[in-house]
Amino acid sequence: MLLTGAISFAASADQQDASPIYGVRLPADYRQWQVISVAHEAGSLNDIRVILGNDIAVAAYRNGQRPFPDGTVLVRVAWKLVPSPRNDAIFGRAQSFVAGEPTNVQVEVKNSKLYGATGGWGYGQFESGKANPDAALIGTCNACHRKLADGDDLVFTHYSP
Amino acid sequence: MLLTGAISFAASADQQDASPIYGVRLPADYRQWQVISVAHEAGSLNDIRVILGNDIAVAAYRNGQRPFPDGTVLVRVAWKLVPSPRNDAIFGRAQSFVAGEPTNVQVEVKNSKLYGATGGWGYGQFESGKANPDAALIGTCNACHRKLADGDDLVFTHYSP
Numbered sequence: 001m002l003l004t005g006a007i008s009f010a011a012s013a014d015q016q017d018a019s020p021i022y023g024v025r026l027p028a029d030y031r032q033w034q035v036i037s038v039a040h041e042a043g044s045l046n047d048i049r050v051i052l053g054n055d056i057a058v059a060a061y062r063n064g065q066r067p068f069p070d071g072t073v074l075v076r077v078a079w080k081l082v083p084s085p086r087n088d089a090i091f092g093r094a095q096s097f098v099a100g101e102p103t104n105v106q107v108e109v110k111n112s113k114l115y116g117a118t119g120g121w122g123y124g125q126f127e128s129g130k131a132n133p134d135a136a137l138i139g140t141c142n143a144c145h146r147k148l149a150d151g152d153d154l155v156f157t158h159y160s161p
Numbered sequence: 162m163l164l165t166g167a168i169s170f171a172a173s174a175d176q177q178d179a180s181p182i183y184g185v186r187l188p189a190d191y192r193q194w195q196v197i198s199v200a201h202e203a204g205s206l207n208d209i210r211v212i213l214g215n216d217i218a219v220a221a222y223r224n225g226q227r228p229f230p231d232g233t234v235l236v237r238v239a240w241k242l243v244p245s246p247r248n249d250a251i252f253g254r255a256q257s258f259v260a261g262e263p264t265n266v267q268v269e270v271k272n273s274k275l276y277g278a279t280g281g282w283g284y285g286q287f288e289s290g291k292a293n294p295d296a297a298l299i300g301t302c303n304a305c306h307r308k309l310a311d312g313d314d315l316v317f318t319h320y321s322p
Binding site for chain 1: 195204210254256308
């Protein structure tokens with residue numbers, strides 16, 4: 001009974017750190033990963049974002065390898081896009097926008113066996129390091145990524161040299 | 162005479178890869194460095210940019226160390242900010258902007274002895290991997306950075322977690 005309790009507790013702690021549906025976790029060292037590209041989503045998101053990749057992702061991008069190999073992990077980090085009055089004053093015109101507060105971090109993991117039903121990809125979204133537990137939200141990821149052309153292997157981002 | 166000639170030739174090749182005034186070079190491995198932050202300059206620049214740092218820079222940012230120690234190198238990589246009709250079609254609204262063609266790469270190097278006359282910083286700008294030879298252009302870097310508050314140590318970018 002004690003053993004069962006311990007296992008249940010571990011599973012519960014586990015779930016807090018992993019996304020619903022896919023069980024994707026935030027990689028511990030993602031903030032040290034290399035840059036794949038950057039982007040800006042306007043409208044209600046109004047963010048500026050960087051897409052980082054682990055070594056497997058970087059190699060696949062540089063070699064043009066598609067589909068991405070198992071073990072590929074991409075992390076999208078986003079911050080609110082905010083004007084910089086300080087920079088604008090120095091530059092003498094209103095033109096400078098910088099990263100404000102972090103919004104969320106999204107992770108996609110390639111594992112063709114584990115995520116075969118979703119084209120080989122699993123997804124997660126993290127706020128302040130915690131997995132967003134909203135299964136309905138996480139369920140939308142793949143539906144949107146599947147709208148990409150086949151050659152993109154369900155990945156929006158291209159490499160920026 | 163032959164020796165002198167060889168030295169002159171080496172100096173000439175050297176100058177092609179180094180910035181005027183400061184002799185700053187593009188670090189060979191900068192594209193693998195960690196992200197400090199991202200930004201967007203509107204107006205005539207219309208770019209999206211990532212600021213990368215070497216290990217000394219990253220440690221100084223994370224530890225809040227100012228002034229930055231000698232050996233700090235910051236690299237700003239910029240691309241034209243372009244709309245993504247593909248993404249907009251998938252998202253169902255015009256909101257997505259991505260990195261287009263690279264514009265230039267700017268580098269600043271902290272060396273309090275070598276660059277004592279410019280607050281400890283040397284500057285360079287690189288297009289397609291080649292140092293921009295325009296001394297008038299490179300001469301403007303420090304004048305602008307010096308407009309920052311003392312606590313910034315002549316560096317615009319703050320770290321984005």
